[in-house]
Amino acid sequence: MKRQNFSRKREAILEAICSTDTHPTAEWVYQKLKPDFPDLSLGTVYRNIAKFKENGMVSSVGVVNGQERLDGNTNPHAHFICNSCGAVLDLKREFLKEEIDSEVEKIFGLEILYHELVFRGKCKNCLVRH
Numbered sequence: 019m020k021r022q023n024f025s026r027k028r029e030a031i032l033e034a035i036c037s038t039d040t041h042p043t044a045e046w047v048y049q050k051l052k053p054d055f056p057d058l059s060l061g062t063v064y065r066n067i068a069k070f071k072e073n074g075m076v077s078s079v080g081v082v083n084g085q086e087r088l089d090g091n092t093n094p095h096a097h098f099i100c101n102s103c104g105a106v107l108d109l110k111r112e113f114l115k116e117e118i119d120s121e122v123e124k125i126f127g128l129e130i131l132y133h134e135l136v137f138r139g140k141c142k143n144c145l146v147r148h
């Protein structure tokens with residue numbers, strides 16, 4: 019009985035992260051699920067997210083304004099982070115060709131699994147609002 023409840027929470031946490039492309043924080047996931055799981059703790063959310071990251075089911079975009087931003091889309095893609103409002107956007111276009119991985123491998127003698135690309139600046143909303 020207890021175990022079942024445990025895995026239901028686990029699933030709900032993963033679903034919440036994958037349900038949005040806003041790259042949520044653990045706190046956001048916690049607030050979203052709290053009404054359905056009154057005994058949910060922020061610690062449980064953090065622990066499950068850590069496991070999802072280990073298993074490659076969720077990736078981390080980085081820390082924005084002190085909070086880690088999560089991504090349910092684990093296919094490699096570029097991101098834009100707004101320095102003004104903290105919005106994290108997907109840039110659905112290939113900016114760096116795969117050849118760059120083998121180039122870096124050759125030059126530095128490393129094995130590259132993937133690369134991450136993050137642009138920073140001001141988003142459209144913030145540009146309008148000044």
Ligand SMILES: [Zn+2]
Pocket residue numbers: 100101102103104105140141142143144
């Ligand atoms: Zn912005």
Ligand SMILES: [Zn+2]
Pocket residue numbers: 041089091095097107108
């Ligand atoms: Zn993303």
